[in-house]
Amino acid sequence: MNLSVPQLQALVQAATLAPSSHNTQPWLFRLEGQAIELLADRTRALPVNDPDDRELTISCGCALLNLRVAAAAAGLQARVEPWPDAADTDLLARVRLAPGRADETDATLQTAMAERRTYRARFATTAVDPMALRSLVDAVHREAASLAVLDTADQRLGAAALVAEGDAMLWANPSWRRELAAWMHPRRRGDGLSLPALAIPAAQVVVRTFDMGHGVAAKDRQLADESPLLAVLFTASDMPSDWLAAGQALQRLLLLGVQRGLQASYLNQPVQVAALRPKLQQLTGLPGYAQLLLRIGTPTQVKPPAPRRPLADVLVTTS
Numbered sequence: 001m002n003l004s005v006p007q008l009q010a011l012v013q014a015a016t017l018a019p020s021s022h023n024t025q026p027w028l029f030r031l032e033g034q035a036i037e038l039l040a041d042r043t044r045a046l047p048v049n050d051p052d053d054r055e056l057t058i059s060c061g062c063a064l065l066n067l068r069v070a071a072a073a074a075g076l077q078a079r080v081e082p083w084p085d086a087a088d089t090d091l092l093a094r095v096r097l098a099p100g101r102a103d104e105t106d107a108t109l110q111t112a113m114a115e116r117r118t119y120r121a122r123f124a125t126t127a128v129d130p131m132a133l134r135s136l137v138d139a140v141h142r143e144a145a146s147l148a149v150l151d152t153a154d155q156r157l158g159a160a161a162l163v164a165e166g167d168a169m170l171w172a173n174p175s176w177r178r179e180l181a182a183w184m185h186p187r188r189r190g191d192g193l194s195l196p197a198l199a200i201p202a203a204q205v206v207v208r209t210f211d212m213g214h215g216v217a218a219k220d221r222q223l224a225d226e227s228p229l230l231a232v233l234f235t236a237s238d239m240p241s242d243w244l245a246a247g248q249a250l251q252r253l254l255l256l257g258v259q260r261g262l263q264a265s266y267l268n269q270p271v272q273v274a275a276l277r278p279k280l281q282q283l284t285g286l287p288g289y290a291q292l293l294l295r296i297g298t299p300t301q302v303k304p305p306a307p308r309r310p311l312a313d314v315l316v317t318t319s
């Protein structure tokens, strides 16, 4: 029994619910018979914030995990071939779909895809349940990445200081601020950022013009300090295949977290500043490459979903 185009499109729609840096949604999807191909849309790259497309590839990894979850929930087996064409580095993965042998664990994550939010507000003071934490660590391992919880006072203070240092360095760079402001443009539709802390459209001008590093650093340091759980998602090496794995690991962690009443947000500044990245990894006491610094906890408010591009904009038609 062949899958119809609307069935395949429904899987793509689920994939687009994934998080992405600056909400760039740097992905495209091509329907190829009974397979869906995931392509990097490098026109949506962030050359200042993410010069190697590392976060871009992580974002695409998140979309790939969503695709796998949606396929499992539809009773399909999803076989992922990463980089199936050596000559085309934009073709990140081909997902071959077939009825039967669906992954049962993945299928249970279906409803979490629409409930997940990047939760930038303060969390409840409740600690994360140790069983839930164990399942998050396992979820990340399952996707060939690792999660190191920063739980000693030294580790937490060290991470908070690196976040503040990262903020100061990023905000001092006018090119970085311009790039961020471009993704906060009030005329953007279906993508980009709207930070509730800064009222748009004023925010965009303010971000572009002023180094707000000190204020942001103080706020982020506090968020890191008081986060119920601070954790580094890291990989053994630092190749595009690690970034794609890190994205799938991140999204599996986020969806599993939602199932357990948790949401997360990012304090990636020490990963984005090259000089600070090894220092963050050192804090874990483990070898590897830090990919993301996450704060995780119990939300106290319901947040609206961030915008997404229409399906037609992310589907590539084969001529």
Ligand SMILES: Cc1cc2nc3c(=O)[nH]c(=O)nc-3n(C[C@H](O)[C@H](O)[C@H](O)COP(=O)(O)O)c2cc1C
Binding pocket: 017, 018, 019, 020, 021, 022, 023, 055, 056, 058, 059, 062, 116, 117, 118, 119, 120, 192, 193, 265, 266, 267, 268, 269, 305, 306
């Ligand atoms: C690789 C990656 C890096 C991100 N980095 C940050 C970050 O440094 N700060 C932040 O506030 N959000 C960060 N985000 C979250 C995105 O801004 C968010 O996913 C996007 O705005 C869409 O919102 P949603 O996650 O609520 O759907 C990141 C997301 C990804 C996938």
